[in-house]
Amino acid sequence: PVDIEQRLLAALDAEQRAAVTAPRGPVCVLAGAGTGKTRTITHRIAYLVHRGHVSPGQVLAVTFTARAAGEMRTRLRALGVHGAQARTFHAAALRQLRYFWPRVVGDEPWELVEGSKLRLVGQAAHRVRVATDGETLRDLAGEIEWAKASLVGPDAYAAATAKVHRDTPLPADQVAQVYTAYEELKNKARLLDFGDLLLHTAAALEQHADVAAEFRDRYRCFVVDEYQDVTPLQQRVLDAWLGERDDLTVVGDANQTIYSFAGASPRPLLEFARRFPGAAVVRLERDYRSTPQVVGLANRVIGAARDRPAGSRLRLVGQRADGPEPQFAEFDDEPAEAAAVARRIRELLDAGVPASQIAVLFRVNAQSEVYEQALSEAGIPYLVRGGERFFARPEVRQAVAALRAAASAPPEGDLPESVRAVLAGQGLTAEPPAGGAARERWESLLALVELAEELAGTLDGADLSRYVAELEMRADAQHPPTVEGVTLASLHAAKGLEWDAVFLVGLVEGTLPIQHADGDDAAIEEERRLLYVGATRARVYLWLSWALSRSAGGRRHRRRSRFLYGLIPEDHPAARPTARLRDGGAAKNGNRRCWVCGDQLVGAAALKLDRCPSCPSDVDEELLARLKSWRSERARQLKVPPYVVFTDATLVAIAERRPSDTS
Ligand code: ATP
Ligand code: MG
Numbered sequence: 001p002v003d004i005e006q007r008l009l010a011a012l013d014a015e016q017r018a019a020v021t022a023p024r025g026p027v028c029v030l031a032g033a034g035t036g037k038t039r040t041i042t043h044r045i046a047y048l049v050h051r052g053h054v055s056p057g058q059v060l061a062v063t064f065t066a067r068a069a070g071e072m073r074t075r076l077r078a079l080g081v082h083g084a085q086a087r088t089f090h091a092a093a094l095r096q097l098r099y100f101w102p103r104v105v106g107d108e109p110w111e112l113v114e115g116s117k118l119r120l121v122g123q124a125a126h127r128v129r130v131a132t133d134g135e136t137l138r139d140l141a142g143e144i145e146w147a148k149a150s151l152v153g154p155d156a157y158a159a160a161t162a163k164v165h166r167d168t169p170l171p172a173d174q175v176a177q178v179y180t181a182y183e184e185l186k187n188k189a190r191l192l193d194f195g196d197l198l199l200h201t202a203a204a205l206e207q208h209a210d211v212a213a214e215f216r217d218r219y220r221c222f223v224v225d226e227y228q229d230v231t232p233l234q235q236r237v238l239d240a241w242l243g244e245r246d247d248l249t250v251v252g253d254a255n256q257t258i259y260s261f262a263g264a265s266p267r268p269l270l271e272f273a274r275r276f277p278g279a280a281v282v283r284l285e286r287d288y289r290s291t292p293q294v295v296g297l298a299n300r301v302i303g304a305a306r307d308r309p310a311g312s313r314l315r316l317v318g319q320r321a322d323g324p325e326p327q328f329a330e331f332d333d334e335p336a337e338a339a340a341v342a343r344r345i346r347e348l349l350d351a352g353v354p355a356s357q358i359a360v361l362f363r364v365n366a367q368s369e370v371y372e373q374a375l376s377e378a379g380i381p382y383l384v385r386g387g388e389r390f391f392a393r394p395e396v397r398q399a400v401a402a403l404r405a406a407a408s409a410p411p412e413g414d415l416p417e418s419v420r421a422v423l424a425g426q427g428l429t430a431e432p433p434a435g436g437a438a439r440e441r442w443e444s445l446l447a448l449v450e451l452a453e454e455l456a457g458t459l460d461g462a463d464l465s466r467y468v469a470e471l472e473m474r475a476d477a478q479h480p481p482t483v484e485g486v487t488l489a490s491l492h493a494a495k496g497l498e499w500d501a502v503f504l505v506g507l508v509e510g511t512l513p514i515q516h517a518d519g520d521d522a523a524i525e526e527e528r529r530l531l532y533v534g535a536t537r538a539r540v541y542l543w544l545s546w547a548l549s550r551s552a553g554g555r556r557h558r559r560r561s562r563f564l565y566g567l568i569p570e571d572h573p574a575a576r577p578t579a580r581l582r583d584g585g586a587a588k589n590g591n592r593r594c595w596v597c598g599d600q601l602v603g604a605a606a607l608k609l610d611r612c613p614s615c616p617s618d619v620d621e622e623l624l625a626r627l628k629s630w631r632s633e634r635a636r637q638l639k640v641p642p643y644v645v646f647t648d649a650t651l652v653a654i655a656e657r658r659p660s661d662t663s
Contacts (some may be wrong), residue, residue, distance in 0.1 A: 033536030044119030148195030291323030
């Protein structure tokens with residue numbers, strides 16, 4: 001054990017080691033992306049286990065996605081820890097509820113509603129005579145999720161939303177009525193949504209002393225990754241798990257809070273030391289993931305954030321060798337952008353970068369379509385993460401149906417083998433087909449076998465029916481199993497992960513930041529953090545691109561994201577005047593100029609704000625002063641009156657090519 005211990009500690013720096021070897025009790029690691037927070041908690045678990053402070057079975061580690069949980073289990077196994085639980089909050093709660101259910105509710109099992117949730121919300125709306133369409137239904141479902149995650153019941157809903165000035169999809173009293181009806185219908189049909197899994201778990205522990213005693217005897221050491229995105233509901237579950245104890249290790253980065261739209265808040269992370277005055281608090285600043293070039297860009301993205309809470313103003317210091325500068329690229333339209341990304345990926349593959357080390361990240365899942373197409377055309381294998389796509393594929397749906405049918409027969413022998421046997425009838429041949437659609441189908445089926453292997457490795461005695469339940473839960477939670485290929489994922493799904501090469505695409509106004517964040521400072525800041533999360537996923541190679549039009553040959557009316565301001569090197573071709581400069585309509589506005597960038601103002605919104613809607617409203621004084629002095633200085637050099645002088649990049653363009661444009 002001594003050399004295992006030495007090996008564990010040798011893989012850490014001094015601050016990480018302090019967190020790993022802190023005595024049992026509260027520990028908090030506050031640190032930026034790539035500093036080794038996740039590494040620190042896996043090593044801490046291994047250290048406590050090897051030291052004999054806890055047994056693996058007494059450890060409960062929670063993370064945010066099924067993939068992250070799987071990765072943590074893999075890392076733990078590699079450190080010689082077998083049988084520790086690493087799960088999402090929901091998976092942990094589901095497992096506990098299954099066990100406690102007969103005691104706290106009764107013998108009858110309830111089912112998960114998630115697949116038919118929208119229909120239920122629709123019925124609820126109909127019942128209370130609230131008119132809706134498809135989009136409003138989705139908003140209502142999201143709103144009910146937010147309320148439950150925020151521990152806000154139907155009666156408190158109107159007051160709670162008024163207090164935080166929350167935009168509600170319908171008037172608050174109507175939402176509350178739908179929410180009430182939804183809960184009634186759901187409970188009557190004996191259904192549970194994801195929020196209920198957590199609520200029932202907390203309630204079981206809070207209200208049943210025997211359940212709590214048994215649970216607390218079983219689990220003694222709690223670890224939470226990505227704690228900056230904990231919701232009040234999850235915190236309540238965590239508190240119920242802990243009881244009076246304080247054996248809790250949390251790690252997080254307030255700059256990576258990206259779920260506040262869903263009720264999450266970094267406050268418990270930032271106030272951890274106040275809540276547990278004896279806590280060991282560790283800060284990490286060395287970034288082990290990314291090259292100094294990537295770290296530099298990430299620092300600039302987050303450095304521009306407003307209102308960063310104390311405790312989140314850490315600067316990352318890159319530890320790796322130099323790498324290529326981040327690459328910026330502008331395209332006329334999205335298909336051209338996607339084709340260029342596919343070409344660049346092909347180059348990386350040819351240079352020996354494995355496909356599994358490449359990711360294309362976007363803001364909304366709908367963006368994946370054009371990349372799926374471009375990659376298919378280029379013959380590059382890919383997988384879509386965090387999307388329902390995997391479970392929506394016809395071959396997967398058929399396979400799950402076949403597995404379900406097989407599960408009703410008595411369950412026999414090794415789980416992965418039984419799954420393989422069922423899937424053989426669905427086209428899972430021993431050797432993969434050469435390529436094309438047949439190969440893709442085969443890969444999907446193989447992924448189901450891999451999932452069975454994962455389950456068999458983590459859950460003793462897992463049988464076919466348990467496996468089918470897991471598949472259904474994942475289909476609901478939209479976590480596809482792993483297959484090899486270039487990853488296509490939303491920025492939200494990419495949290496905590498890393499790749500050698502990362503493509504951040506679709507960086508235009510209206511997409512990142514997303515349209516509905518416009519005008520809402522807090523929402524804009526969350527969008528900025530999303531870009532920070534995305535950029536910090538890259539180890540070596542980072543690409544940022546945008547397209548001025550959606551479809552090929554379409555009108556080029558889009559503008560690149562405001563967050564790129566200050567990131568694009570000034571000598572880059574993309575840092576040229578924007579379309580607005582060439583827009584004859586500008587003259588109508590009497591040549592009023594943006595107080596930030598100096599460009600002509602176009603459109604009513606810009607005139608009202610006195611700046612381009614895409615220009616930051618929070619340029620710091622220093623930058624503004626620099627801009628102004630550049631402007632007058634360059635104006636002198638160019639012998640033009642100061643009002644024709646725009647941004648520095650624009651100036652270069654004017655000086656080089658087109659003095660007549662400025663008349
Ligand atoms: P995020 O905020 O994105 O979740 P994180 O802080 O959890 O990041 P990790 O994923 O734990 O960071 O670590 C980032 C990378 O740096 C990993 O590849 C990890 O193995 C490596 N790493 C962490 N600590 C060290 C170290 N002391 N020496 C060498 N490599 C390290
Ligand atoms: Mg992490």
